[in-house]
Amino acid sequence: MDVPPEQRGNGSVKVTPSRWRRVVLKLSGEALASAASDETIDAATVDRLAKEIAASCAEFGTEMAVVVGGGNIWRGTIGAGEGMDRATSDTMGMLGTVINALALQDAIERAGQPTRVLSAVQMAQVCEPYIRRRALRHLERGRVVILAAGMGSPYFTTDTPAALRAAEIDAEVIMKGTHSGVDGVYSADPRLEPEAVRYEEIGFMDVIAQDLRIMDLTAVTFCRDNQIPILVFDLMQPGNIRAALAGDRIGTLIS
Ligand code: UDP
Secondary structure, three states: OOOOOOOOOOOOOOOOOOOOOEEEEEEOHHHHOEOOOOEOOOHHHHHHHHHHHHHHHHHHOOEEEEEEOOOOOOOHHHHHHOOOOHHHHHHHHHHHHHHHHHHHHHHHHHOOOOEEEEEOOOOOOOOEEOOHHHHHHHHHOOOEEEEEOOOOOOOOOOHHHHHHHHHHOOOOEEEEEEOOOOOOOEOOOOOOOOOOOEOOEEOHHHHHHOOOOOOOHHHHHHHHHHOOOEEEEEOOOOOHHHHHHHOOOOOEEEO
């Protein structure tokens, strides 16, 4: 099933050039859930995302690492707020990301795209450990790499490992898919202030100075320091993963 990059685009499969050669797609756990059906992992939602990831990667030949969150299952702050040990509660959150990673893997592979799950917390019976050079090898071989368990350390969310892994694997951009209906970075929360305007592009310093909380500050600061642009876009709009890979002007580019 694995198709090396040099062979992608030959034969009957035609590869359209993408703006981006290698990307990190950050998916929140809640993007896999469904408010309507009250499901923690909604099969139809996961399938829709998986098909779009598989089709877009095949069309453009883009190498993709997906960093998946776990907020649909557990967040460390929930337990900590109720008196749990924070590190234990965060570890539960990291395990939630592994559950989501397996759900995504299953759906993306059913859509015909080879994948590998690499976890920052070792679980040999379930998936591979995260090893940078192994991740690079999988990407070069055309596999979508799904990065689970965040950094493997408590006190982080998955935004920061998305930024860290992007730097490690030399990704050109982080694509931060939103699921809240907000399709980019706005001057204020558009759900509260209808006059808020969406920026097509904005600088890291403005995001930080204006405290525009589209991504964890640690991640934004890391991306600024390492010059990794972040594309914020509405993940739930069908066709947007493809549009993001194509380099269409959607969402907001932070650079
Ligand atoms: N988490 C962690 N270390 C990490 C990444 C995640 O401890 O490097 C824990 C943390 O408790 C977090 C939870 O896993 O609340 C789920 O991740 P996140 O909140 O980023 O999920 P998302 O909001 O993207 O669904």
